[in-house]
Amino acid sequence: MxxxxxxxxxxxxxxxxxxxxxxxxxxxxxxxxxxxxxxxxxxxxxxxxxxxxxxxxxxxxxxxxxxxxxxxxxxxxxxxxxxxxxxxxxxxxxxxxxxxxxxxxxxxxxxxxxxxxxxxxxxxxxxxxxxxxxxxxxxxxxxxxxxxxxxxxxxxxxxxxxxxxxxxxxxxxxxxxxxxxxxxxxxxxxxxxxxxxxxxxxxxxxxxxxxxxxxxxxYLDRFMILPILGAVSMSIFYAASSISKIIAMLVTPMTNVLLSYIAKDDYKIKRKKLLMITMYLFIAFVPLYFIVNYVSVFLINILYPNLANQSLPLVPIITIGILFNVLGNIINTFLLKLYKLFYQNIIQISYGLIYIFLAVILSLNYGIIGFSVAYVFAMVLKLLLQISIIVFREQEA
Known part of the structure; x- marks a missing residue:
């Protein structure tokens, strides 16, 4: 098996x-x-x-x-x-x-x-x-x-x-x-x-x-950067996040397979074990951060040479946010199966409102770097909300 x-x-x-x-x-x-x-x-x-x-x-x-x-x-x-x-x-x-x-x-x-x-x-x-x-x-x-x-x-x-x-x-x-x-x-x-x-x-x-x-x-970057900072800034942000987002996209098929197996009616996992999985993933992502940064810089220079100079300073910031997002997506697979769907709405609305607020304020004041920082704060907050549900809420019977 x-x-x-x-x-x-x-x-x-x-x-x-x-x-x-x-x-x-x-x-x-x-x-x-x-x-x-x-x-x-x-x-x-x-x-x-x-x-x-x-x-x-x-x-x-x-x-x-x-x-x-x-x-x-x-x-x-x-x-x-x-x-x-x-x-x-x-x-x-x-x-x-x-x-x-x-x-x-x-x-x-x-x-x-x-x-x-x-x-x-x-x-x-x-x-x-x-x-x-x-x-x-x-x-x-x-x-x-x-x-x-x-x-x-x-x-x-x-x-x-x-x-x-x-x-x-x-x-x-x-x-x-x-x-x-x-x-x-x-x-x-x-x-x-x-x-x-x-x-x-x-x-x-x-x-x-x-x-x-x-x-x-x-994909808030697509909705907000274009009207606030313009299409050129959108191109810069996309180039900067392109490689690390490939990693994030690869997590989706992994979570799909995971959900396919845990979709069985009798699947259960204890709270302590779920928290341990989260901790191990976080530890594993620390070295991954440096690897993704290095690979991103190397490939952006090759794939987007006309945007590289403006994109590369954003890479270290965006990578943090994307890895937190990846971690959250993996944990969310368990939440989807084990907890009420109602909590999905609570998580998304709560961190989403703060994300939009920070994205608007920081983008207007600090440009594309400000938006990148807002993205990181939002992804960290989402993960904290997911962990709080695991800690304080009971699984569905």
Whole structure:
């Protein structure tokens, strides 16, 4: 059993590493050289918004289906259609607001790709439910193949439609979903669009609200830096945080595997052991901080040479915040399973209000460095709130 868990962790990390590496180390660096810093700042902003939307819609529905017993015969189809439509509308509106220098064609194509991303993320629960994580690897490899073909197409045509890169990736991913006989993709054959599962919808609303706040705060830089400090500052902050955020993104597949295993009804863990896990993780992250700093400086000079001089001073500050965020995300996996979902809202709202307040005040007074400091304070506060719930609140029976 332990060998299979380790294997699944490894497969899921590799699966997401391939996807993240292509986007963060190839596609976005290439785009940063092909467009102005202003346009690049807007692209990374709406890309961040896309991640927020697909996480709080598609990934939330994924997790709800994962922890819901099939014996209850739940109906997810109608809700999945609603989330896909909502994903398209939300990213379209945000792109029109924040992407003033982007063409309407790019915005529409990117909105379609976000809708497909949302559906792909939700549909991937089929592999998680069966603990067949190799399916996730093949799915992501298909998406990566589509990205590379899209990148080649855009470079050959030289028409400036960068959004085709993301659309081609999602089309390739969906081809795999159909070819792999992913049953979720075929539910439309027997689904009743008029039927709405109220119990599932209620669960989704509770968790999606918490995830929405969490992801808005996770990508608060995209929402606040652009209107307060401008698109160029957004480009600088993104370059400075790009490498350390890759590490943070790799934690998501790890927590997904973890949740898949602890989703069993009889899973329990004592408070003392959970606190010990937190302490060990914190100790392990101390040397990791110096490693991430070194790697970040090295790679930023290579990937974003035109932004390196302004980005490098921010790296030591941002890395602290991102590692605290990673630690919090791991601990939150246990909170999600063992404690009432109500506490998710308490955590996100509490630290979120302080985060926004500090981000506005410090950004206006100290610029991009001030925002970076606000980010660190917010991530530390979130972890303290999570630990306080473990210490002072009882687990659900």
């Amino acid at each position: 332990k060998k299979k868990i380790i294997f699944d962790f490894a497969i899921n990390i590799i699966s997401n590493l391939v996807l993240i590496a292509i986007i963060q180390l190839l596609i976005l660096p290439i785009l940063s050289r092909d467009v102005t810093p202003t346009v690049f700042g807007e692209i990374v902003s709406i890309y961040g918004f896309s991640n927020v939307i697909t996480t709080f819609l598609g990934n939330t529905l994924n997790n709800i289906r994962l922890i819901t017993s099939d014996k209850e015969k739940p109906d997810f189809f109608s809700l999945s259609i609603v989330t896909n439509i909502a994903a398209f509308i939300l990213i379209l509106v945000l792109s029109l607001i924040y992407g003033r220098n982007l063409s309407i064609i790019n915005i529409i194509i990117f909105s379609i790709s976000t809708m497909l991303t949302n559906n792909r993320i939700y549909s991937s629960v089929f592999y998680r439910k069966q603990l067949k994580f190799i399916g996730l690897l093949y799915m992501n490899l298909s998406v990566v193949t589509g990205y590379l073909l899209g990148l080649l197409l855009v470079n050959q045509l030289e028409v400036g439609y960068w959004s085709l890169i993301f659309l081609s990736g999602e089309i390739a991913g969906h081809i795999y979903l159909f070819l792999s006989n992913n049953q979720i993709m075929y539910e439309f054959k027997t689904a009743d669009l008029k039927k709405v599962d109220r119990k599932i919808t209620k669960k989704f609303m509770n968790l999606s609200f918490a995830n929405l706040i969490a992801n808005i705060l996770n």
